[in-house]
Amino acid sequence: MAQKLTVDMILNKEFHIDFKGYNAQEVDAFLDDVMKDYEAFQEIIAEQKTLLDRYEETLSNQKRMILEYEGKHRAVKDVQPTVSYVDLLKRVTKLEDEVFNNK
16 A cells, blocks of 8 residues: 655645634644654654564575575485494494403
């Protein structure tokens, strides 16, 4: 929905004066209140837009991180650990040393 009025439009609005017209001071006071509300609404909208932009940026970063983690997970899952017999013998030897030397 497009905004029909701005603070300047409200401030510069002029009414025609009739014989049985409204009290000009009452109209001015009311329009001053309307302008204050518009200014407050514009500030709220600007704050909400800033928050929305920040949340969208955070969401974008999190989506990117998820894609990176999924890619890493797939890469790790696809690679089978290669353990040679030499590595196994070294581990067994270390374990034996720990068991027999600590007694």
